[in-house]
Amino acid sequence: MTTSIVSEPETAPADKNFLPGPVLLLGAPGVGKGTQAKALMAAYGIPQVSTGDILRANISKGTELGKAAKALVDQGTLVSDDLVNQMVADRLKQPDTLRGFILDGFPRTLNQANWLDAQLSTDTSTLPVVAISIVVxxxxxxxxxxxxxxxxxxxxxxxxxxxxxxxxxxxxxxxxxxxxxxxxxAVFTERMKTFEAQTAPVVEHYRKQGRFEIVDGDRPVEEVTAGINAALHRLRQAPNQ
Incomplete structure (x- = not known):
């Protein structure tokens, strides 16, 4: 039951010898996270793994996971962590994720972060997630x-x-x-409150493990991209990363 959400890279990888691995890009509404995700995808030839895309793909294809999710959505019920986790696990089996991927919308909670760490650790060839937060x-x-x-x-x-x-x-x-x-x-203020409440435990999770860096997002786009790339290389050079 694999989905077919594949975000095509725009160019060949910048450095074929560098493995970016799984990268969680964090950022409040308006920081330019989407733009930076596309830059990483183009630079390293890796896909963006979006839980929203995965959910929609499963529902539209009528997979077993999609049917279960649709039943919840139709009832106005939130899709459970367990169901989302299963969909993510299914997506990560696809070959385009072998060199790495950009995580979009996941993990949102500490439970999801713990699950993802455990899921990735089952394959010794897979690098752990590193988190980079764009701050403005x-x-x-x-x-x-x-x-x-x-x-x-x-x-x-x-x-x-x-x-x-x-x-x-x-x-x-x-x-x-x-x-x-x-x-x-008013809407922005509420979105920021939600973002901060959800993100704080996830940030602390990766910070404690030395898998977290902050990048200044209040600069020209190209400079932010360079900052993210530098942070990613530093994190991957750290022990056990």
């Missing part, structure tokens, strides 16, 4: 999210860092810019 100050994140304005055609502006020439109007077609409901300060 709260006020900067708030500006990134609440300052975002979008045209009907999908052009994105930011009233703080990339404002339109005329407030509220798209530079290209003159259409009115909108702020998405999810980009409000």
């Amino acid at each position: 100050e709260y006020e900067q994140l708030l500006h990134r999210i609440t300052g975002r304005r979008i045209s009907p055609a999908g052009r994105i502006y930011n009233i703080y860092s990339n404002p339109p020439k005329v407030a509220g109007i798209c530079d290209v077609d003159g259409s009115a810019l909108i702020q998405r409901p999810d980009d409000s300060e």
Whole structure:
């Protein structure tokens, strides 16, 4: 029962002799985690393993795990850790994960982190997870999210860092810019509370084991990418990593 979620790398691996292994990218809403995940995938030729994608794939394919998950979703019930864990285990059996993978949306809890460590330790050829957290100050994140304005055609502006020439109007077609409901300060504040509550135990788990680094995300994209790559190499050079 394997799914077929494969995120194709955009380029060949930058260093075929370096094994990135499993990498958990952490970051609050707005830090640019998605952009950095794509950069890692392209640099090392490894896939992104997204629990959301895996869940949707199992449901759409009608696998046994998917049927069980759909029944819960249809009832408005959260999919259990055990079911998510089974889907992740199934995904990690695919050959594209052998050199490593980027974890997206998992592990979210300490229980999931412990399960993943145990799961990976069953194969002595598999490296342990290393966690890299992209950090940006709260006020900067708030500006990134609440300052975002979008045209009907999908052009994105930011009233703080990339404002339109005329407030509220798209530079290209003159259409009115909108702020998405999810980009409000109230929604952002709640998302941050949830993120911090869920992430703190996971961060501490990897920090205690010497498998955690912080990267400053308040820099140009290329510099953040370089910082993540440097952190990844340092973590993999550490004993038993």
